[in-house]
Every structure is written in C-alpha cells, then in structure tokens.
Amino acid sequence: MKSFDKIIVANWKMQLSLDKAKEEAKEMKKLLSKAKIGEDTVAIVCPDFLAMTEVAKIFKGSDIILGAQDTYPGDTGAHTGEVSLSNLKSLGCQYIIIGHSERRAMGESDDSINQKVKAVLEHDMVPIICVGETYDERKEEKTNFVVIHQVYEALKDVKLKEGQQIMLAYEPVWVIGSGQVIDANEADRMSQIVRQSYIDAMEGQNLEALSILYGGSVTPETVNRFTSLEKIKGVLVGGASLDGESFIEIVKKA
Ligand code: PEP
DSSP states (O other): OOOOSEEEEEEOTTOSOHHHHHHHHHHHHHHHHHSOOOTTEEEEEEOOHHHHHHHHHHHTTSSEEEEESOOOSSOSSSOTTOOOHHHHHHTTEEEEEESOHHHHTTTOOHHHHHHHHHHHHHTTOEEEEEEOOOHHHHHTTOHHHHHHHHHHHHTTTOOOOTTOOEEEEEOOTTTTTTSOOOOHHHHHHHHHHHHHHHHHHTTTOOGGGEEEEEESSOOTTTHHHHHTSTTOOEEEESGGGSSHHHHHHHHHHO
C-alpha cells in the first residue's frame, strides 16, 4: 500500500445522521477535487458503520480514502453485532482506528486492541492505534508510562510483512473534544516517546512502517503547529472534521 508524508484522518464518531454524512462526504469530495493537494498527502474519512456503504459510493473515484472507527478482530462468523474486516475491505476501507480513548473508556482492553492490530495487518489494512493519557494520569506524572505501556501492549508479537504500515496516534485524552491545544514542544516530546516505544516494542525492526499522528481538538488554525514537527506525519481530527469545509481546510494547511 502507498505510504504518505501527510496524513489527515477524520473520525466522525457517532455524530452525523445518515443524510448529513452523505452531504458532508459530497462537500469534501467537491472541495478536495478543487484543492491543490500534493501526491504525498492523504485524506482518510472514518464514518460510522451505518453510513459506510453510502459514503463509500460517494468517495469512489475521489482522492478520499475510507477508514473505519473500529472492527471485529477477524472475519465473517457468528459474532452478533460485530463488523468483519473482509466486509470493510470490500467497501474500499483501508484504515482502521483501534483503541480510541472513547472505546478504551467503554472497556476495550489492551489484549483486544492487540488482537485487532494483528487482524487488521493480516487483512493487509493499516491500523491507526490511538494512545494517550487521561488528565489524572498526567497530573500524577504517569503520562510517559501510560503511553509506553499502551504502545507495547498494542504491538505485542506483531510481525510486519514487507510494505505494511502502522500508524500510532498520540491523543492526550483530556484534550479530545475540549477545544484546548497542547504546546508544540509537548507534542514533539510525546512523539519521540511514541517513536522510541515503537522501536523498543518492534525490537528495532520496521521503523520505516511507522507514521505518528497527533490528535486532540485540531482545527484549520492549529494543524500546522503539529504537522510542522519532524516526527509527526499527520493528525486525527474529531470535531473539526464534521464539516466538509473545515476538514478540507485542515487537509490544505497540514
Ligand atoms: C478524536 O476523537 O480522536 C479527536 C481528536 O477529537 P477532537 O478533534 O474533537 O478533539
């Protein structure tokens, strides 16, 4: 799969009605076709599962790639309420968010995240693994430990085949949806911790497969603060991705 130097991911969560999702997808497609985006930039949109089929039809033939917000760690089978990787792939979905803090808060375990990462790679898709500390963990000076631990657990026994990619999104949980922005120096420091954790977890292998993203209240006004950092290749965007115009502005300014 092609790798990119600038990666902008929209996480629509459960925020849009089906009609609104279709409307924003059309707007994004129209605006992106007019924007002058380099070949090295990719826009990935992760709608909810219900909107996926319709949004996939809209993005077909455009430069926007479909992603998913989660997955079952395996294929079709007797798993009530789940969605299989092969069905996601058949829609053109190439990227899967795993371990978002909102799912961790609902009880998703490190083990489940690890199984999903392996399953996504087995299907030759790209996992976007979210890591980050809560406000209390930061106050208790556990930030580094939490992030190192989450990266290690997510990548336990992961083996990459030639050309496969992994994305690690550092998202301070207390910043998500808050409108606050962290200091560029702190984002830079955390990106180095994420990178080193990946190197240690992968025993020094496959560094070329890694892309680090930043997420947390990113807007068109703040995106460049993060994407200009040497080790950060892109951003994961929630709130500001719900509006087509604002998301494409982020893509343009990244
Ligand atoms: C997110 O949910 O991953 C996120 C970054 O959301 P927001 O941009 O709204 O903070």
